[in-house]
Amino acid sequence: MEVELVEQLPKLEGIVVKQDIGRATVYVAVKGEPFYIGVEFDIAGAIEINAVLTEPRIGLSYLATSEEFxxxxxxxxTQLPPTEIIKKGDWFPNNQWRYSYSSLSYEATDAPGSFEDKLNEFLAYLEKDISGINALSRHTGADDLLVTVWHHISNGNFTQLYLTKGHVARLAKLGLSVTFDLYARGQALK
Known part of the structure; x- marks a missing residue:
């Protein structure tokens, strides 16, 4: 893997600090890949590198589409401002076709972090208007929260992807199910 550089320094995509466990992870961009290299530090006491790992890029989205409305x-x-609005009849970006539907798209931030933290943050956002999300789901049939994960192929072991009882209860209140879309990229480790 080749680290992406900016002015001859590794390109940092983000830093996640977990004071409660005395750790911080620095996410470094990998050239031409969607995943990260994570450099984990112990920050309680003397700051020391604990591990260097590959970290997945995690995307979360909810898309409500309708050909009727x-x-x-x-x-x-809903009171929630969408990330993107598509109007039926608008041109696709390639200017060759028109959309046959309208849609509202809600996407979590692209910032690095753990699946659990990103899911909690995105659910908290959607929970600001539970009745609105329920109404969108009822009118469009869109009841799926999409989780897209880009792992490094590594040794073929992909972990840290789970739903807690709390997540399941929160998703149920929103009337949402979950679909996982998993990808593995890069060169396998020997």
Missing amino acids: DSEFLLSL
Whole structure:
């Protein structure tokens, strides 16, 4: 793997500090890959490198689409501002086709972090308007939270992907299920 450089220094994608366990992880970009190299530090007392690992990139999104209802109606169902709005009849980015549906897209931040932390943050955002998300789901049939994970192929062992009882209860209140979309990239480790 080749670390991506900016002005001859590794490109840092983010730092996650966990004071409660005395650790911090620095996420470094890998050239041409969606995953990260994670440099984990002990920060309680003397700061020392604890481990160097590959860390997955995790994307979370909720997409409500409808061929029947226009985007203005969909927007009226919720107080949450979407990440993206598609209006039925608008041109695709390639200017060759028009959208046959309207949609509202909600996406978690692209910042690095653990699956559990990112899921908790995204659910907290959606929970700001539980009745709105329920209404979108009822009117569009969209009841799926999509979790996309890009791992380094490593040794083929992909861990740290689970739902707690709390997550399941929160998803149930929102009327959402979960689909996991998993990818493995890069060169396998010997």
